[in-house]
Amino acid sequence: MAHVVQAGGGPRVVRVELPFHLRTLARVQGEVAVEVTGLVTLGAVLDALERLYPVLQGTIRDHDTLKRRAFLRFFACQDDVSLESADYVLPDAVAAGAEPLMVVGALAGG
Amino acid sequence: MSRVRVLVGTKKGAFVLTSDGARKNWEVSGPHFAGWEMYHLKGSPADPNRIYASQTSGWFGQVMQRSNDGGTTWEAVGNKFAYEGTPGTHQWYDGTPHPWEFKRVWHVEPSLTDPDTVYAGVEDAAMFKSTDGGQNWQELAGLRGHGTGSSWAPGAGGLGLHTILLDPSNPQRMFIAISAAGAFRTDDGGVSWKAINRGLRSQYIPDPEAEVGHCVHRIAMHPSRPNTLFMQKHWDVLRTDDAGDNWREVSGNLPTDFGFVVDVHAHDPETVYVVPIKSDSEHFPLEGQLRVFRSRTGGEEWEPLTAGLPQRDCYVNVLRDAMAVDTLEKCGIYFGTTGGQVYASSDAGDNWTPIVSTLPPVYSVEVQTLP
Numbered sequence: 001m002a003h004v005v006q007a008g009g010g011p012r013v014v015r016v017e018l019p020f021h022l023r024t025l026a027r028v029q030g031e032v033a034v035e036v037t038g039l040v041t042l043g044a045v046l047d048a049l050e051r052l053y054p055v056l057q058g059t060i061r062d063h064d065t066l067k068r069r070a071f072l073r074f075f076a077c078q079d080d081v082s083l084e085s086a087d088y089v090l091p092d093a094v095a096a097g098a099e100p101l102m103v104v105g106a107l108a109g110g
Numbered sequence: 111m112s113r114v115r116v117l118v119g120t121k122k123g124a125f126v127l128t129s130d131g132a133r134k135n136w137e138v139s140g141p142h143f144a145g146w147e148m149y150h151l152k153g154s155p156a157d158p159n160r161i162y163a164s165q166t167s168g169w170f171g172q173v174m175q176r177s178n179d180g181g182t183t184w185e186a187v188g189n190k191f192a193y194e195g196t197p198g199t200h201q202w203y204d205g206t207p208h209p210w211e212f213k214r215v216w217h218v219e220p221s222l223t224d225p226d227t228v229y230a231g232v233e234d235a236a237m238f239k240s241t242d243g244g245q246n247w248q249e250l251a252g253l254r255g256h257g258t259g260s261s262w263a264p265g266a267g268g269l270g271l272h273t274i275l276l277d278p279s280n281p282q283r284m285f286i287a288i289s290a291a292g293a294f295r296t297d298d299g300g301v302s303w304k305a306i307n308r309g310l311r312s313q314y315i316p317d318p319e320a321e322v323g324h325c326v327h328r329i330a331m332h333p334s335r336p337n338t339l340f341m342q343k344h345w346d347v348l349r350t351d352d353a354g355d356n357w358r359e360v361s362g363n364l365p366t367d368f369g370f371v372v373d374v375h376a377h378d379p380e381t382v383y384v385v386p387i388k389s390d391s392e393h394f395p396l397e398g399q400l401r402v403f404r405s406r407t408g409g410e411e412w413e414p415l416t417a418g419l420p421q422r423d424c425y426v427n428v429l430r431d432a433m434a435v436d437t438l439e440k441c442g443i444y445f446g447t448t449g450g451q452v453y454a455s456s457d458a459g460d461n462w463t464p465i466v467s468t469l470p471p472v473y474s475v476e477v478q479t480l481p
Contacts, residue, residue: 021145021170025186055186059170063190071169105169 011037014045014090015100019072022060022103026053031100040095042074043086060103075102114436115180115478116444117161118452119148122470124163126181129465131438133456136465142184143175150217150431150474151181157225158478162244164215164230172214174230176244187244191215191232194251200234201263210234210254217431219274223281231271235262235288237300250300253286258305258322265289265325265344272430273329277336285339285354290325293341295354306354310343327370328430332379340382340409342372342430347384349409360409365396371433375458376441380408383443383459385428394425402445404459418462419453426451431474438479446472 015031023029034048043066050057061068066086068074073082077091077099093099116127123141142148147166154160159180165173172191175184191212199207213233221227226243236254238247253259262269270289277283284300287293292307310324317323325344332338341348341357345368348357361367366386375381382405388396395401400419403412426449436442443459446452450469453462 019169021167024144025170025173055173058172058189064192069169069171 011035012040012095013097014040014048014094015097016045016049017100017102019103019105021105022056025055025059028053033097036095040090041086042081042084042088042090042101045090045094045101046086071106073104073106075104112438113480114438114442115153115158115480116434116452116454116465117151117153117163117181117474117476117478118446118466118469118472119150119163119431119474120446120450120470120472121147124148124151124165124181125466125469127452127465133436133438133442133454138466139181142181146173147214148473149215150476152218152220152476153180153478154220154225154228155222156220158480160220160225160243162218162220162228164218166214172212174215174218174244188240188246191230191236191238191247192249193236193254194249198254199260200269201261203264205263207260210236212236213268216270216272217274219276222276222278229274229276229284231274231286233268233270234264235269235271235291237271237274237286239300250296252296252301253294253303256294256303256305258291261322262288262291263323273326275329275331275339277331278333279336283336283353285329285331287326287329287341289327290323290344292322292324293326293329293339293354306350307357308355309350309357309359310341310348311346311359312344314344328372330372330374330382332374335379338379338408340372340374342369342384344368344390347372347409360405362405362410362412364403364412369428370430371428371445373433373435373443375443376435376437377439378406378441381406381458382409383433384412385433385445387427393427398423398425400424400426400447402443402455402459402462415455415459415462417460418455418464424449429473432472434475434477436477436479442477444475444477446475448472 112131118125123144125140129136149164151163161177163175197210202208215230217231219229230238237250273287275285282299294303315323328342337353347361350357369387399421402415405412426447432446443455448471452465
């Protein structure tokens with residue numbers, strides 16, 4: 001999806017939708033909202049998420065390499081952005097809080 | 111009257127089973143962490159209300175949980191298990207070098223004296239220690255670095271460190287076991303380690319009597335005799351009476367000496383329990399009969415215990431961390447199956463009753479005897 005470079009300004013509130021087990025782990029219901037200062041990149045949102053909910057550290061990304069765990073995917077405005085780098089600027093609709101960044105578990109397992 | 115608390119880890123959550131000392135009526139609490147694989151839970155001997163649990167998922171990785179109230183409520187603690195230095199490689203299944211990668215915690219072992227100190231056995235095989243109640247974990251790197259680490263290869267279930275035994279008479283001495291590297295001992299609190307596999311014979315490896323490479327499934331100790339250990343190997347049941355320096359086979363008259371669990375009676379260090387499994391290709395009891403075998407002679411002579419256990423059409427397995435004993439006057443024996451049953455005997459194995467029958471596959475069973 002094409003997107004424009006986000007305009008400056010103060011912190012933005014970004015919505016994140018977590019899979020069931022991570023909601024349970026973080027003890028939240030429904031979407032969570034995180035505050036991001038500066039460009040709303042994939043990495044910045046995940047950083048903010050892990051700051052707000054430290055229990056999620058290591059469950060979405062590796063502690064040290066910050067590499068995405070293999071069976072998780074990231075979606076924004078129905079686009080799969082899982083393979084994008086941490087610097088990837090999320091679509092304006094996500095940055096504006098109109099759409100959530102979705103963290104999705106792969107449909108696999110028993 | 112004493113109470114008993116049984117901590118059960120399953121493929122889909124943890125369960126806490128409690129009873130008074132009669133061990134007839136049980137309350138079942140759970141599932142805790144529903145939907146997650148609970149590899150192991152164990153309470154602190156120094157504070158029975160302190161329980162540690164390993165919570166894992168193929169999707170979300172490792173989480174460690176801690177309870178301070180006997181398993182009623184839980185809090186997540188540290189889940190960062192970083193190998194010391196440059197991790198290097200171990201052997202892969204095909205013999206090629208493979209980078210060491212943390213996958214999950216197989217076993218937690220709380221200190222005998224300090225509720226905030228706990229050890230973790232992990233896959234890929236390594237041992238970690240926390241002294242702050244599980245918030246931070248440091249590798250005891252001398253184990254992987256003791257010299258043979260680069261030659262360790264995984265068993266079919268992975269390269270897991272699954273057994274940690276703490277010597278109650280010597281805080282500096284610990285025993286661990288790894289599939290498929292073997293057993294190891296430290297005499298300096300985990301700084302340095304030696305392989306203790308002399309006497310093991312494994313036909314399925316290139317050198318059957320190699321220093322390492324044996325698929326040890328489980329070792330067990332009676333606290334009053336820490337130099338005597340019992341081992342269930344891939345095949346063979348063995349014992350040592352010199353802290354692992356020499357082992358001898360004591361499979362004796364067992365109908366098959368393949369299996370996973372081994373444990374020792376709480377009050378008689380020569381009474382030992384195993385659950386024979388048909389073979390490494392058929393992980394279920396012989397002839398569909400679930401039988402615990404007990405030796406009152408420290409091995410060699412074994413008797414089948416069947417009362418209350420299914421004697422036909424039973425094709426479950428009993429995994430390596432899924433047997434435990436309580437310390438009540440009449441020793442209780444407990445084991446869980448991959449069919450979701452947890453069986454208990456309140457008379458040292460003579461009679462068995464299922465506490466629960468329809469849990470998810472049971473990975474681990476631990477027992478706490480409470481005042």
